[in-house]
Amino acid sequence: MGVVVQLEEEKSAAAGKDANKGETALARLQALVREDMEKVNQTILHKMQSPVALIPQLAGHLISSGGKRLRPMLTLASSRLCGYEGERHVELSACVEFIHSATLLHDDVVDESDLRRGQDTANAVWGNKASVLVGDFLFSRSFELMVADGSLEVLRILSNASSVIAEGEVLQLVTANDTETTEDSYMEVIAAKTAALFAAACEIGAVIAERPAAEQDALQSYGRNLGIVFQLIDDVLDYSAQQEKLGKSIGDDFREGKITLPIVLAFRRGSEEERQFWRRTMEDLDQKDGDLEQALELIHKHNALKDTIERARHYGAKARDALVIFPDNAYRQALIDIVDFCIDRAY
Template sequence: MTATVHSLRQDTPSLQPLMALVAPGLNNVNRVILDRMQSQVALIPELAGHLISGGGKRLRPMLTLGCAAALDYAGDRHHKLAAAVEFIHTATLLHDDVVDGSDLRRGRATANTIWGNEASVLVGDFLFSRAFELMVEDGSLKVLKLLSNASAVIAEGEVHQLTAQRVVETTEERYLQIIQAKTAALFSAACAIAAVVAERDQATEDSLEAYGRNLGIAFQLVDDAIDYVSDAQTMGKDTGDDFRDGKVTLPVILAYARGDEAARKFWQRAMTGRANGETELAEAVQRLNDTGGIADTMARARLYGSRAIDALSRLPSSVAKSALVETVKFAIQRAY
């Protein structure tokens, strides 16, 4: 395990190997996305297109394509399913921005800021419906079960996060339950469906599910750490958005647990919204650094990244497998 963690510290990992591997298939996925987001109601493709074309890397559908390549799958079923994965992800983003009251995503104004909350929620519902149409067209009950279950789990995770918002006593265990649901569930399903369409055994499906799940957890841990240390240009949102929204993420959970009485009072005031301006944000960052909250969150991300890589051990060596490994390294170091 130590050697694997060390391997995650190589210089400048890149998403380019995965992007190059899946480029032809991703073109097909993008064609499906463009076709299926159309509607006679002009606002639907206008609003959906704003987010879909907003600079996202299409990481989740690329994982579906990359895992299929690692299994030497030569068909094309995964193109529509990868599009379904992206529609589910986009729908959740539209809903999340409404719930969070977000003004910025990927450096651009959010859809709810431009068109309003009602339109954003309804177009999100439209995209969920399109995703389920694509699943049904595929005809596999197993695929339908995987993706529909992921959709339900994501929704549960979002509600769970909402109930934990501003609750500074949130435990690390509860936090991990939330991110496994709201982030890792779609990563794991996106990877596992590749084994289904490639008609591989349950052990292979389980390996890809574990790869996606651990990658998703690592991905969210990094997001939550860099919310305090990155910038809008890098992240596509303002530094400290989680702090201002009262989201009790792992860096805060660790800092709160390790702090003295004065520190705990600070976090209680900040997370409940009573004192969360720029001065308090600067103090929060200092406290997170002093207690190791950010560093230890990143250490946990590396651990889950190592688990993701280990989950690929059943797969034979290949260009595709190497790209999947590099993707883990990129996800962990992408903001540094």
């Protein structure tokens, strides 16, 4: 698995690069929003309660499984960046986390995943039916929170994001195992299934602070581009040793025949013989011993991971640029630095 060594060598060769920069950026963001995040966590615990005991059990299993709560933290930080001093951002951050958690429950069923963040998935413990239904419950709770906020603009942004996420998941299902998927088509999928919620989570911060449209658009752009960065690095992680640190085995996407950007690039750049390999393993799911190792060699040969990271850096630069209209303060710097955190996960 030479590709893993390649990434590590590049990382260590970066002059003056602090290996812990990304984690430090995350810690700074967490520190800035700590008091607000405690209120968000209390809201989450309260709102996922139900007289149907399985609902809080299953929802709690997912929500307490070690996620960084990045999306609700983005809502909190965006709100404070815009000078917001009220309390609406707390329940709206919980709303964002419920939307995210609902999509995770549904995704694990669709992907037939057994592990998430090193723990058994809810569907592995309670079965697919319970996971889907509790996911529906969390979606419903999120809409209750949207309505309770009372803003039609907030309701428009978050409800639209929910429908776009669903469209992205269906589009990914339709194009699954299709090695003819283009880079543009794949970017369309991740813009919908991942970036839409990042964008909405940030944009509503400007809305509740009653900031001008330019600031609302800037935060929407920041969140969308950050979400693309996040997903592209996730694509890289599935073929890198860092995946083991996240509780997943290397090559889960490969085994499922999931077409991600590294595969798109390796397929396009490969010989006809190599393309036949990808068609057999990804389209037909006819996989044999040694195929994952060959896939890693081809991905490395065609610089598919390096170039996916470079694309992530491009979108990261766009995310940073979107914040230049805001005052230079701790919140803006934390949001800028979190871009590095998302990219540095690849190393």
